[in-house]
Amino acid sequence: MQLNINGAMQQVDVEPDTPLLWVLRDTLGMTGTKYGCGLAQCGACTVLVDGVATRTCVTPVEAVEGSEITTIEAIGNDPVGRKVVEAWVDNQVPQCGYCQSGQVMAATSLLKETPNPTEEDIAAAMTNLCRCGTYNAISAAVRQAAEA
CATH class of the missing domain: 3.10.20.30 (Beta-grasp domain)
Incomplete structure (x- = not known):
């Protein structure tokens, strides 16, 4: 295959x-x-x-x-993905980091589909779980990436 x-x-x-x-x-x-x-x-x-x-x-x-x-591994090659990663770093989103690759991918997908998401759009799209509870930082990073 x-x-x-x-x-x-x-x-x-x-x-x-x-x-x-x-x-x-x-x-x-x-x-x-x-x-x-x-x-x-x-x-x-x-x-x-x-x-x-x-x-x-x-x-x-x-x-x-x-x-x-x-x-x-390649999300930084995508212009939207790069903005998401930069926002993740700026907002110091990860704590343990385990869920963060999935979070970054979900945020990138959201911003590719909806470049200027509302809070409701972010809440609906960012359904990945984070045991560390970094949801506020995740939301802030998504907003920052959208504005970039």
């Missing part, structure tokens, strides 16, 4: 129903995408698939063949 990941074609020999998360982490060694719950509830495994935030723990690899997959 061939996958377009971060702008490069990757050949992988996996079962079609293998979750994309495990292909990224175990097969390709891209460990920026994290395993959290395995139920698409927490968002630690979020990447962009054709620009849309996608929970990889429940996405079979066969479902993304032919799609453009962007992981945290």
